[in-house]
Amino acid sequence: xxxxPLIFLGIFFTVAFSWTGIVLTNHLMYADLQPVFDExxxxxxxxxxxxxxxxGKEVYRDLGCMYCHSQQVRHxxxxxxxxxxxxxxxxxxxxxxxxxxxxxxxxxxxxxLRNVGARFAGEGGRNWHIQHFYNPTEVSNVTLSNGRTYxxxxxxYRFLFRTQPIxxxxxxxxxxxLLPAKDQPPVxxxxxxxxxxxxxxxxxxxxxxxxxxxxxxxxxYVPPAQPDRGEPRPGTAPESTREVLx
Amino acid sequence: MSATxxxxxxxxxxxxxxxxxxxxxxDASTRGPVLYFLGSSILWLILGTVFALIAxxxxxxxxxxxxxxxxxxxxxxxxxxxxxxxxxxxxxxxAVAIWLMARLARAEVRHAGMLTLxxxxxxxxxxxxxxxxxxxxxxxxxxxxxxxxxxxxxxVAYALIGAWALITFRFGxxxxxxxxxxxxxxxxxxxxxxxxxxxxxxxLEPTRGTVQSLVNWWFAHNFIGLWLTPIGVGAIYYFxxxxxxxxxxxxxxxxxxxxxxxxxxxxxxxxHLIGGPVPVWVQTAGIAASFMMVVPVLVTAINHHLTMVxxxxxxxYSPTLRFIVFGAVNYTLTSLVGSLASMRSFSEVxxxxxxTVAHAHHGxxxxxxxxxxxxxxxxVPRVTLKEWPSVKLISxxxxxxxxxxxxxxxxxxxxxxxxxxxxxxxxxxxxxxxxEPMAFLNVMAQTLxxxxxxxxxxxxxxxxxVAFAINFAWMLWQPRKPGITQPALFRNAPDMEVAx
Numbered sequence: 001x002x003x004x005p006l007i008f009l010g011i012f013f014t015v016a017f018s019w020t021g022i023v024l025t026n027h028l029m030y031a032d033l034q035p036v037f038d039e040x041x042x043x044x045x046x047x048x049x050x051x052x053x054x055x056g057k058e059v060y061r062d063l064g065c066m067y068c069h070s071q072q073v074r075h076x077x078x079x080x081x082x083x084x085x086x087x088x089x090x091x092x093x094x095x096x097x098x099x100x101x102x103x104x105x106x107x108x109x110x111x112x113l114r115n116v117g118a119r120f121a122g123e124g125g126r127n128w129h130i131q132h133f134y135n136p137t138e139v140s141n142v143t144l145s146n147g148r149t150y151x152x153x154x155x156x157y158r159f160l161f162r163t164q165p166i167x168x169x170x171x172x173x174x175x176x177x178l179l180p181a182k183d184q185p186p187v188x189x190x191x192x193x194x195x196x197x198x199x200x201x202x203x204x205x206x207x208x209x210x211x212x213x214x215x216x217x218x219x220x221y222v223p224p225a226q227p228d229r230g231e232p233r234p235g236t237a238p239e240s241t242r243e244v245l246x
Numbered sequence: 247m248s249a250t251x252x253x254x255x256x257x258x259x260x261x262x263x264x265x266x267x268x269x270x271x272x273d274a275s276t277r278g279p280v281l282y283f284l285g286s287s288i289l290w291l292i293l294g295t296v297f298a299l300i301a302x303x304x305x306x307x308x309x310x311x312x313x314x315x316x317x318x319x320x321x322x323x324x325x326x327x328x329x330x331x332x333x334x335x336x337x338x339x340x341a342v343a344i345w346l347m348a349r350l351a352r353a354e355v356r357h358a359g360m361l362t363l364x365x366x367x368x369x370x371x372x373x374x375x376x377x378x379x380x381x382x383x384x385x386x387x388x389x390x391x392x393x394x395x396x397x398x399x400x401x402v403a404y405a406l407i408g409a410w411a412l413i414t415f416r417f418g419x420x421x422x423x424x425x426x427x428x429x430x431x432x433x434x435x436x437x438x439x440x441x442x443x444x445x446x447x448x449x450l451e452p453t454r455g456t457v458q459s460l461v462n463w464w465f466a467h468n469f470i471g472l473w474l475t476p477i478g479v480g481a482i483y484y485f486x487x488x489x490x491x492x493x494x495x496x497x498x499x500x501x502x503x504x505x506x507x508x509x510x511x512x513x514x515x516x517x518h519l520i521g522g523p524v525p526v527w528v529q530t531a532g533i534a535a536s537f538m539m540v541v542p543v544l545v546t547a548i549n550h551h552l553t554m555v556x557x558x559x560x561x562x563y564s565p566t567l568r569f570i571v572f573g574a575v576n577y578t579l580t581s582l583v584g585s586l587a588s589m590r591s592f593s594e595v596x597x598x599x600x601x602t603v604a605h606a607h608h609g610x611x612x613x614x615x616x617x618x619x620x621x622x623x624x625x626v627p628r629v630t631l632k633e634w635p636s637v638k639l640i641s642x643x644x645x646x647x648x649x650x651x652x653x654x655x656x657x658x659x660x661x662x663x664x665x666x667x668x669x670x671x672x673x674x675x676x677x678x679x680x681x682e683p684m685a686f687l688n689v690m691a692q693t694l695x696x697x698x699x700x701x702x703x704x705x706x707x708x709x710x711x712v713a714f715a716i717n718f719a720w721m722l723w724q725p726r727k728p729g730i731t732q733p734a735l736f737r738n739a740p741d742m743e744v745a746x
Contacts, residue, residue: 003423004415010508011432015439018512022464022528023447023457029453029525060380064320070598074521078594080683091523096455103386104459106518108598109305110668111686137308138443142687150691155308159315196702 010186033097036213045210048098049203056203059160061101061198068154069107071114071207085119086112087209092216095209110154115206129201130193133157134183160197166190174196268352270628275354276345277629279361279723284622285340286369288715290333295704295711297326306697316380324391325379331389331469332400333491334374335610337626338618339367339477340407343430345625346702347411348486350427351418357410364406371399374717387448387458389466394449404438425500429480432508436472440465456524460516467515470609474509475577478614479503479546479616483573486553489567489624492558499545507542516587517572520597536588543581550574563735565640572648576612580605583659600696601662604655605608612651619714626718627733632726639717641736645708654703660692661696668692 035044049057058068074081075090082088091114096102105112120128132139137151144150161175163185174190176183185191195202278401302324303310355361375392378384381392383446392400411434413428444465451628453461454526480636487494494500554571561568583605587596596602623640627633634640668689673681 007423007428008368008435009475010505011435014508014512015436017509018464018468019440019443022513022516023443023461026460026528027447027453031457033455061386062316062321062346062384063386063705064324064386066386067320067323072522078521080672083683084686085671089699093456093525095523100452100455101268101385102458104456104519104522106388106598106602109690126384128683142685144688144691150687150694151308151684152687153305153308153690153694153697155304155319156312157318159318188543242548 013081018067030093033094035097036215045213046095047208047210048049052199052202052207054203056201056206057101057212059200060103060203063157063200065113066103066105068109069105069111069113070108071112073112073114073209081112086149087115087118089209089212091209092213092215110152113204113207114230115208117145117205121205125205126201127178128195129204130178133160133197133201134179138180157197160194160200161191162194163191269349271289271705272348272352272354272629273345273628275358278358279355279365280341280345280629282362282365283337283344284626284718285722287337287341288366288718290329290372291711292335292715294326294329294334295708297322297329297639299701299704299708301326303698303702306694306701308392315382319429321380324384324386325376327389328372328376328379328391331610332392333369335474335614335618336364337368339433339474340368342481342618342621342625343411343434343477344407345629346426346480347414347430348419350424350484351414352420353414353418356417360406360410364403364410367399367406367488368403371396371403374399385449385632389623390444390448390462394445397445397449398659401438401442404599408434408438424484425494425497426480426484428504429476429483432504433473433476433480436468436476439469440472456522457517458517459522460524460528463515463518464559465515467518468512471507471511471514474610474614475507478573478577479507480616481617482550482570482577482674483571484626485566485617486550486555486574489559489564489570492553492555492557497550503520503542503545506538506545507525510538510542514539514584514588517593518597519590519591520593522740533588533590537585537602540585543578543585547574547578563737565634565637565644565734565736566624569616569623573615573617573620576608576616580608580613583608587745595666596662597666597670599662599665599669600658600693601666601702604658604662607651607658609654612655616647617652619647622718626721630721630726634717634719634722634723635645635724635735636717637734639713640734642712643713643717646706646713650703650707650710653706654700656697656701657699661693661699664696665689665693671742 035046037044072091073087073089076082078090081090082174095114096104104114117125119125128139132154134156136154136156140152140154141149170190171192173192175193176185176191179191183191285433300311300317302320304312304319304322315321319562344361347353376395378393378396379391380472383395384391385393411431415431444461446475447461448458448465452458483494483500512536513531515535516528520533523531561571586592587601587605623634668684669686672683676683
């Protein structure tokens with residue numbers, strides 16, 4: 001009695017089944033999502049990242065930032081993301097269509113970063129990131145009711161900075177004026193952000209999703225059924241919703 | 247028919263001397279590749295444990311090695327994962343699978359050179375890969391971090407092993423396919439299929455948007471479900487009846503367990519994306535499949551338990567049995583926790599927390615790694631014809647890793663649930679309205695004590711791994727003593743026959 005062929009068939013079909021269902025079906029369904037043109041703004045959204053931010057994303061990859069920081073906002077009513085100010089809306093698949101590599105993340109040892117560019121923006125945001133990368137524990141801390149102060153457990157990224165002797169004019173990129181007294185370089189030296197550090201901060205400043213696209217406003221946020229308008233059959237959407245669903 | 251069935255249930259209960267001799271010849275033929283794979287797996291285990299300790303200490307003392315870019319948390323954690331998943335687990339799986347395949351097919355290993363070459367390729371590829379991760383070439387795709395320049399080397403290794411397995415299976419003398427072989431054959435086919443599809447769809451020709459995340463978790467969960475789990479469960483199905491010297495309780499339950507696992511585990515990976523920007527229907531399908539995993543898990547648990555019933559006293563004697571039973575019990579527990587954690591309401595709280603880390607270690611360590619330890623304690627004496635030099639070291643190994651496991655997984659499970667409640671549940675004001683969420687830094691501060699626990703339990707586990715490695719090296723180096731008939735047991739069993 002040799003059941004080997006049957007076993008092999010079963011082994012093949014089970015994995016083919018899940019690949020078809022999870023991967024292929026979804027690939028066919030929505031891998032070709034397109035940006036949406038906004039007539040008022042005269043631009044299509046989402047917008048691709050600028051070049052320096054794209055280089056920064058490579059630094060984000062190589063340092064493994066995504067193992068502590070997710071990049072997905074949960075929808076209102078599921079978790080507390082909206083209340084925390086991590087976004088104005090839940091993330092939708094269209095937000096990610098320009099990304100050659102998607103870092104949704106599965107861990108929140110640190111906060112979600114999908115819209116960190118909205119929380120820390122411009123010159124002030126850049127300065128905060130510089131101080132924070134140099135010394136996370138001192139920049140972010142909290143004192144609990146037990147009287148103890150706890151600093152952030154984000155590791156320091158001082159290797160994204162360089163201490164160098166000042167030759168001639170001080171560099172316009174020197175950052176030591178942002179750092180506390182104990183971190184000042186020796187006399188005649190200055191601390192500058194490396195190119196990788198500049199790129200990483202450019203990436204973080206660029207992370208920000210646009211307001212909800214009209215398509216998703218209809219599909220994802222279906223308005224609640226209104227029972228006073230006629231008697232919708234159980235299981236069917238009322239007239240008003242059914243229109244926009246199509 | 248009935249005779250063949252009985253035989254297939256009792257792979258070893260063949261008292262005739264002729265079969266003993268045959269088994270002995272088969273064992274001897276596996277010696278080179280099995281020891282090569284096991285030796286490298288133990289080296290990776292030690293290295294992976296060092297990475298783990300560094301990562302664990304860094305989580306509550308971030309200035310520890312803080313200025314080393316190569317050992318920054320995001321890299322050293324990833325190096326840990328790949329060293330233990332692809333270094334320790336896969337090398338150990340190869341060794342156990344090769345030995346089991348040869349024994350169960352009743353085929354002496356032909357072309358052992360193929361296997362040794364595969365072992366060289368696998369470990370060279372992995373060394374390059376982990377060096378690349380520390381140097382900053384990680385892909386940052388979970389479970390697929392090994393840089394693309396190292397993966398082709400791993401594929402060569404895999405192709406050699408797959409071809410060898412087919413040859414062995416095809417030319418084996420055994421007419422019957424024991425359930426362990428089903429699992430191993432499944433695993434040997436499934437792993438390269440999912441690995442190559444994931445490589446193509448994520449690295450070579452990446453699909454767009456969050457479809458990538460679906461591919462990622464379809465692969466990552468199936469690496470555990472379709473590679474490590476079948477190897478682990480297949481090993482339990484072999485060693486449990488083998489050490490006890492009695493047949494597995496029910497042949498039909500083992501078939502049901504195999505096919506329900508093959509069908510449902512495949513789909514379960516999507517539960518890592520619950521609440522994320524992927525279609526809700528596929529999340530729901532993933533939750534349903536995760537819940538259906540209760541079927542194969544309970545079926546297997548019942549089958550193993552009923553095999554054990556009446557023989558629990560053997561746990562006092564046999565090191566192999568003690569590790570295997572610890573693993574089997576935790577297979578049931580971790581799978582049930584996994585089914586529960588995939589429920590939307592539970593996932594809303596514990597997703598993104600240390601609970602996930604606890605669950606990963608529960609499956610990969612308390613179940614899989616413990617089963618592999620048990621298998622190593624059984625296999626190595628038979629292929630080297632030597633006995634374990636120190637029973638005390640085996641005992642130290644068992645108790646440190648068992649207590650370390652329970653402490654770590656307990657701490658991170660409870661800590662993860664606390665972290666999840668603090669992070670994801672809105673407190674209720676006295677007037678009944680929803681309050682403000684706890685500030686994020688407070689959530690982190692509350693979690694710190696659990697992270698320190700992990701380091702303490704990790705130190706205990708490290709002690710166990712060192713004891714294991716010393717015992718293994720000592721065994722290989724010690725000269726062979728002729729005429730040993732006594733296996734290394736915790737104490738002498740009065741009436742237990744331990745088949746050689």
